[in-house]
Amino acid sequence: MSQFGLLGKRRFAPFFWTQALGAFNDNAFRNALVMLVAFQMGLDDRTVGLYTNLAPALFILPFFLFSATAGQLAEKYEKSRIIRYVKLFEIVAMTLAAYGFYTHHTPLLLVVLFMMGMHSTMFGPIKYAILPQALKNEELVGGNGLVEMGTQMAMLVGMIAGNSLMLVADVGPMLASGATIAVAVAGYLASRRIPPAPATAPDLKFNWNPFSETARVLGITGADRAVFNAVLGISWFWFFGTVLIAQLPIYTRETLGGDGSVNTLVLTLFSIGTGVGALLCEKLSGKRVEIGLVPLGAFGLTAFGVDLYLARHGLAATRGLDWLAFLHGAGSWRVVLDLTAIGVFAGFYVVPLFAFVQSRTPRERLSRVIAGNNIINALLIVLAAAFGLALGRLGMDAATIFLLAALLNVLVAVYIFTLVPEFLMRFITWVLVNTLYRVRVDGMQHLPEEGPALLVCNHVSFMDALLLMANLRRPARFVMYYRIFNVPLLRFVFRTAKAIPIAGHKESPAVLQQAYDAIDAALAEGELVCIFPEGGLTADGEIAPFRPGLEKILARRPVPVVPLALRGLWGSVWSRRDTRLGRMRLPRRFRARVELVVDASVPPQAASAASLEARVRELRGELA
The missing domain is CATH 1.20.1250.20 (MFS general substrate transporter like domains)
Structure with a gap:
């Protein structure tokens, strides 16, 4: 489903319009206030400068004073109810603003500006905390993109509307007042359609001291x-x-x-x-x-x-x-x-x-x-x-x-x-994979959203780990041959991704044992671990027999096993299809179309090297 499909879903659309209408009103009111003070009240330049500089400070001040309190409210209580109270508060504020516009009561309008800052402060923690409750993991980026787009457009239209309405001769203040009240009411009506979003920390002990709570919230943010x-x-x-x-x-x-x-x-x-x-x-x-x-x-x-x-x-x-x-x-x-x-x-x-x-x-x-x-x-x-x-x-x-x-x-x-090298590592991975391949993913819903699991996949090219890294929805720890782990440039990516280097028993028993210990520790911490049980790249495009090392891992730490299959990589960049001399030529399958297939998890007691090999062969099919 396209991200625009969310606009037709009740779990997202009412919230989207509530947020957008609130962003519109914030900017429409602020710009109408500036137009009134700067052009319609006959004030001298010094007084105008005082008000226009004071206005942003009054709007931003509540973020310092009340953000910590807003964060507590959003976690202790059901969120859609808080949103409705916030939107009722907005209607009251815009009604006061209408009186201030009509009477040119600047101090009252500055009070309303502070109130709108409080409105945005209280809504902020709910705005981004409600999305993970309403959306699936694969919808989170699209939902955030829509909210950001809607906010930007609403802010722009609000700025233009606030300026334009207030400058209409004789009736500007009435038009601006009517528009902001109408939008506030529309926002409240939209908020009534937002589905319940249960409290995430109902037992939270509320701290009414904004200063000590602000310090605590900043500590939680930095943890x-x-x-x-x-x-x-x-x-x-x-x-x-x-x-x-x-x-x-x-x-x-x-x-x-x-x-x-x-x-x-x-x-x-x-x-x-x-x-x-x-x-x-x-x-x-x-x-x-x-x-x-x-x-x-x-x-x-x-x-x-x-x-x-x-x-x-x-x-x-x-x-x-x-x-x-x-x-x-x-x-x-x-x-x-x-x-x-x-x-x-x-x-x-x-x-x-x-x-x-x-x-x-x-x-x-x-x-x-x-x-x-x-x-x-x-x-x-x-x-x-x-x-x-x-x-x-x-x-x-x-x-x-x-x-x-x-x-x-x-x-x-x-x-x-x-x-945080992870940002740069993901950038390198994203650029490499999207430059070399066109990837289609099927069955990603089978990947567990939380908890440990062992991922097993066929091994076709030197890029397999990067390709999986770029397409799995959850971070995974990759077990890879130590010589690939130490490839220049990619070593930074693999180290940052906490990949686990492994060697054969004859090459280095110590490295092999360290790998098994690291795998067990990662699974114990609830992480995903991905292994290539063939023990090396395919030399002919076929899947080699799975080695019994995965059974050792499961015997030590029984966790669900998720079979994966890579399709279409044989003959692409950095696979072993050609001779050594042939591989030096420009690859014939640059920007190859490849697929990643994710299957339903297998319980540990039903997982064996032979059965998993058969399942991965079936998933891979004829498209090597």
Whole structure:
């Protein structure tokens, strides 16, 4: 099923529309408030500057104060009920906003802005914690992609609507009020269709002290290093995005020479790009949580960020261009491409990170980890605002600030990928496998979602472990011949994936015993372990007899066995079909179509070398 099929499912669609309508209202109200203060109240520039700078601070403050409390609520209580209370709160806030718009009561509107910050704060931990409860593992990336796309589009339309409605002569405040109240009511009605999402930690002892709970939530968020660094990556995305969006109006006016319509155009390009990138993640990842896309996203952010500076910097020779005149200008389409591509690669970057956090964090802690993520996000958003303000005070133009953010992205990416080599390992694996093969997977639903299992597979090429690594939905520990384990470049991948090197008894009894011990320890920890029981690559395309080592493993640690079969690899890159001289030629089956077939698990007491060999032969069929 395509990810768009989720929009027809009750377990996803009501939540999707509730989230999108909330994102719309956040941005419509904020932009309507800015338009009212800046253009319709006759205030002097100093007062306008005070309000426009105070507004973002009031919106972000609740994330620091109440995120930890929101995380506790989302775990202790049923989530759909909390969502309905949050949406009722939004209706109250928008009703107060209507009175504030009508009377031009700015302090009241600032209070409402704080309330909308509370609305987003309370909704945040639920938003990402509810998805793993509602979606299957193979739907998680697609669901996150849809949520990110819907959020980006809703934010964009909300910004445009808030600006446009408030600027309508005489009736602007009434139109903006009516629209935001109507959307809040629609969001509440949509939330009533969200199916129940049971509490994941109903016995959680509630801590009402926001400061001590914030410290505890940050400790929980940092407990798993890989998850914490994914959170840092998400927060960096918000830093980068905040710098970009904050500078776009200045960039539009001073560097592109455009008017408000050009500002809307560049915002639209970035938002559409992010939505497209988010949606592409499912196809590129094969419906798995593929963090190999994260380094690709980081590379794209830097490459197109630098090119955006090279395409246009300095002061524009002409000012006041509308969007059509801008597009007809020399070099404008390069700017269009860069802004869209930055959005696309931002989608590649952030969607897998959210899916990774959701898939790696235990359900009973996920809401609090998301709350910790929101706290760190808020901190990075504040730092981004200070970053842009400080560089602007130093005399740097918006294009130069974009360039510095793009270059800083390199340092942040290297830092994160050095701390968690798994990100880079998955990227190398993803690139290699998708460059060399076109893979079809069948039967992945048979792979256990949790708990230990022994995977047994036929062995056709030197790339078998990488191919499985790139396509299995759960991480697995691969047992491989120690000489393959030590191949340059791939050694980094195998070590990072915690592969287990093995040798024959005659070659090294010590290495063989260490391998058996490592296999047993991995299974005891509830991990998947994959072995190639033939003991070596096939020399003729046929499956060799399975060796009795797998029976030794099961005798020591009885676990379910999952038969796997690789099809279509014989004669492809790095198989042994040709002579040694022939293998030096360009492979005839580059980008080979191959298949991975996963069968139902076999109980340990029914598993033997002979029976598993017969089953893998049957799965493999005639397509070697």
